[in-house]
Amino acid sequence: xxxxxxxxxxxxxxxxxxxxxxxxxxxxxxxxxxxxxxxxxxxxxxxxxxxxxxxxxxxxxxxxxxxxxxxxxxxxxxxxxxxxxxxxxxxxxxxxxxxxxxxxxxxxxxxxxxxxxxxxxxxxxxx
Amino acid sequence: xxxxxxxxxxxxxxxxxxxxxxxxxxxxxxxxxxxxxxxxxxxxxxxxxxxxxxxxxxxxxxxxxxxxxxxxxxxxxxxxxxxxxxxxxxxxxxxxxxxxxxxxxxxxxxxxxxxxxxxxxxxxxxxxxxxxxxxxxxxxxxxxxxxxxxxxxxxxxxxxxxxxxxxxxxxxxxxxxxxxxxxxxxxxxxxxxxxxxxxxxxxxxxxxxxxxxxxxxxxxxxxxxxxxxxxxxxxxxxxxxxxxxxxxxxxxxxxxxxxxxxxxxxxxxxxxxxxxxxxxxxxxxxxxxxxxxxxxxxxxxxxxxxxxxxxxxxxxxxxxxxxxxxxxxxxxxxxxxxxxxxxxxxxxxxxxxxxxxxxxxxxxxxxxxxxxxxxxxxxxxxxxxxxxxxxxxxxxxxxxxxxxxxxxxx
Numbered sequence: 001x002x003x004x005x006x007x008x009x010x011x012x013x014x015x016x017x018x019x020x021x022x023x024x025x026x027x028x029x030x031x032x033x034x035x036x037x038x039x040x041x042x043x044x045x046x047x048x049x050x051x052x053x054x055x056x057x058x059x060x061x062x063x064x065x066x067x068x069x070x071x072x073x074x075x076x077x078x079x080x081x082x083x084x085x086x087x088x089x090x091x092x093x094x095x096x097x098x099x100x101x102x103x104x105x106x107x108x109x110x111x112x113x114x115x116x117x118x119x120x121x122x123x124x125x126x127x
Numbered sequence: 128x129x130x131x132x133x134x135x136x137x138x139x140x141x142x143x144x145x146x147x148x149x150x151x152x153x154x155x156x157x158x159x160x161x162x163x164x165x166x167x168x169x170x171x172x173x174x175x176x177x178x179x180x181x182x183x184x185x186x187x188x189x190x191x192x193x194x195x196x197x198x199x200x201x202x203x204x205x206x207x208x209x210x211x212x213x214x215x216x217x218x219x220x221x222x223x224x225x226x227x228x229x230x231x232x233x234x235x236x237x238x239x240x241x242x243x244x245x246x247x248x249x250x251x252x253x254x255x256x257x258x259x260x261x262x263x264x265x266x267x268x269x270x271x272x273x274x275x276x277x278x279x280x281x282x283x284x285x286x287x288x289x290x291x292x293x294x295x296x297x298x299x300x301x302x303x304x305x306x307x308x309x310x311x312x313x314x315x316x317x318x319x320x321x322x323x324x325x326x327x328x329x330x331x332x333x334x335x336x337x338x339x340x341x342x343x344x345x346x347x348x349x350x351x352x353x354x355x356x357x358x359x360x361x362x363x364x365x366x367x368x369x370x371x372x373x374x375x376x377x378x379x380x381x382x383x384x385x386x387x388x389x390x391x392x393x394x395x396x397x398x399x400x401x402x403x404x405x406x407x408x409x410x411x412x413x414x415x416x417x418x419x420x421x422x423x424x425x426x427x428x429x430x431x432x433x434x435x436x437x438x439x440x441x442x443x444x445x446x447x448x449x450x451x452x453x454x455x456x457x458x459x460x461x462x463x464x465x466x467x468x469x470x471x472x473x474x475x476x477x478x479x480x481x482x483x484x485x486x487x488x489x490x491x492x493x494x495x496x497x498x499x500x501x502x503x504x505x506x507x508x509x510x511x512x513x514x515x516x517x518x519x520x521x522x523x524x525x526x527x528x529x530x531x532x533x534x535x536x537x
Binding site: 010012013016019020023054079080081105106107108109110 | 300301302303304305307308309310311312313315316319320340344
């Protein structure tokens with residue numbers, strides 16, 4: 001049981017993540033973009049942040065960089081469809097480089113999400 | 128550079144002289160050689176025709192009256208040969224009556240020299256012919272240069288097309304993965320949360336949706352390989368042992384009637400590849416080869432070091448001039464015509480019937496090869512077979528994972 005913040009601009013995916021995580025008895029908070037994500041993280045201090053990378057307003061990488069500065073021990077799982085909207089640039093390896101504990105390629109299975117979340121939550125708060 | 132009129136021209140111009148009188152033949156040959164022309168002689172029309180293929184003259188001087196085939200007949204035969212219209216033919220003749228001369232020109236001669244031959248007339252007329260021949264060569268050269276320029280422009284255009292398709296597929300892949308995440312995720316949730324609804328029928332339907340979704344996901348993975356070449360992957364040295372493994376895994380996929388023959392050179396220089404990608408590429412190429420030989424015959428896999436490759440990449444069209452480690456997959460199948468080779472790397476190009484393949488095989492090979500800095504060559508002859516040659520860049524030093532991932536930093 002953990003408090004998890006889910007950030008994705010796609011309501012369908014957000015809903016899916018909420019449902020999947022609720023099945024696992026987690027408490028889930030939602031945000032639509034990086035700006036909202038940063039705000040909710042500061043307010044609610046969840047145990048884990050699950051975020052999409054390609055989003056309007058503020059993208060996932062910028063949000064990770066910003067939060068990582070404030071909360072060096074933040075636990076992050078990054079998910080992405082891979083490839084940018086306008087090209088073939090891949091953000092997932094970059095998310096890993098800037099501090100995501102796990103990266104998940106869309107589409108992911110329930111099992112993949114479960115184990116990524118479980119492993120991320122196992123990480124000590126100061127790593 | 129100022130042009131010198133006669134000399135340099137004469138030197139590279141080949142003249143074949145045909146006469147059944149050895150004395151006349153030698154005299155003419157000597158005069159022409161004295162003026163700097165390259166000369167060969169023939170004592171009959173038959174001999175002349177043999178020398179055409181070895182000597183490749185630009186000008187033919189032939190006697191009219193000869194045993195066997197005469198000069199006019201020779202003229203007609205020469206005109207009908209490949210490039211025969213480009214020859215400059217001069218007839219040596221003592222028939223200078225109007226009718227005879229008209230007949231000679233109608234047979235295809237360009238000029239005539241009256242017999243007995245005056246050396247000054249001979250050289251003057253040959254020089255006039257040489258002038259025309261030189262103009263013709265210039266025209267031909269200009270035409271070839273123009274064709275070459277057009278070919279280059281086409282190549283650049285095709286390279287741009289491949290790039291554009293790559294960008295497009297990257298964007299499509301991103302959006303599709305989002306849709307698929309929703310389709311597959313909700314389906315999985317539904318199966319997990321509501322098992323046994325409708326006597327298990329609902330679960331069966333959902334399973335079908337899931338299966339289709341998984342196939343769509345695999346298709347997108349292939350598309351992405353085309354657009355990115357997948358740079359985030361561990362690399363291993365390309366060596367025969369690894370290829371042996373891949374071939375072992377491939378064997379069950381190939382029919383028993385197909386023999387996979389391998390020849391992997393040992394100690395090739397270090398080239399780094401991703402093993403999964405190698406498997407995917409070798410499998411795509413072998414499946415294509417299997418189609419090309421109609422499921423029956425031999426497929427050759429060859430690993431070797433190639434020095435100083437000079438060729439244009441078959442898919443990105445870049446001009447290459449470098450050393451490569453080459454893995455080729457060859458078959459003795461039906462072959463691909465040059466025009467089709469230009470299209471085989473396009474995504475969704477397929478000559479299989481609809482439903483038999485995704486048509487992504489070679490576009491994935493294109494993506495992977497260019498993602499690792501490599502290139503592809505294709506040799507193909509209709510009816511003789513094809514060879515797809517993957518060129519991997521040689522790595523001077525293996526400096527791969529040493530400093531790129533600051534594990535545990537912070």
